[in-house]
Amino acid sequence: MYAIVEIAGHQFKVEKDQKVYVNRLSAEEGDSVEFDNVLLVGDGDNITLGAPAIDGALIGAKVVKHLKGDKVIVFKKKRRKGYRVKNGHRQYLSEIVIESITASGAKKKATSSKAEAKPKAKKETAKAAPKATAKKASGKADDLKKIEGAGPKAAEALVNAGVDTFEKLAKETPEHISEILSEASSRLAHLVTDTWPKQAQMAADGKWDELKEYQDKLDGGIEK
Template sequence: MYAIVEIAGHQFKVEKDQRVFVNRLSTEEGKKVDFDNVLLIGDGDNITLGAPAIDGALVGAKVLRHLKGDKVIVFKKKRRKGYRVKNGHRQSLTEIVIEGITASGAKKAAPKKEAKKAEPKAEKAAPKKATGKADDLKKIEGAGPKAAEALVNAGFETFEKIAAAKPEELSTVLTEASSRLAHIVTDTWPKQAKLAADGKWDELQELQDRLDGGIEK
């Protein structure tokens, strides 16, 4: 049996006992993790397709270790501007081993009656979103437009609020917003946000120059 599953923003074809390198996960080494965004399951001649995901399907895995990938050189140049920048980057990765593939067993969606009861709660939680002017969160290394939007929607619209948060809390916000944001490393985001909130832009730049894959050297 094999499956095609989305993990940290990328799709993988996996089988039981297979080892896979994925973008860094927030799960600790030795812990188990489940992935429910299963797009396809193949078992002999039987193939099950999702629309887009298969309801109830799960891929179970265990985190073996966190590591960094090979260095990639990033060179930027602007013609006739005298602008040249050369940087090295090593992607933060996580090695996992696939422990099992199940076609059913994930938590089922709540019945329609329960969903209706939950709607008022969602409306009450809505004011948590930012109503005032948000800071330019993209100044934080690793926070692109989508990540910044997810933070604002979760109530972290200013540098001060991010500085007061824990990296694990910010990582949870990104993961819940989209599986494509789950790989982003937020370890230094509170520290970066603190410098930005205090207007220490030179110190922020120095810190960002020391970062490698979102981790301070």
């Protein structure tokens, strides 16, 4: 039996006992996690397709360890401008092993995965009191687009996850920020957030000149 499941913004074809490397999850090493966004399940000649997900299908896995991926070199050059920038990036990853594939009838545990439970709880809170949340955001929310590398979509994803001020963003880890963005949209999973907490701390402290000087040394939020 095999399945196609979406995990942290990416789709994977998985089988039982298979090891998979996914974008960093917030669960601790050794924790059991479950994923219910199963798009397809195949068992011999029997194939079940979701619309888009299969109701009741569930993938059970265990977090083996957290690690970094291979270094990727990003080289930028502008002709006749003397502009040459070389950056390296290593993606934060989690190694998981697939323990079970349930085609139907499964019920996801409320606290089965920290990576899944935390965003879900925030969405439920926002749904229960939309007027109160909107009022709070409009009165105290900061313009997170001032963070180098954070565009409108990324800022919106952070606000929806409850990270709506520079002070809150400064307390987050780059791994958790990347997780929030990946869960909001697979198109945000590529963003490098290593410098975001540092930038946010400068903004929260009102050190705008220092922040501007620091951002001049960045390229898309990445240190040159």
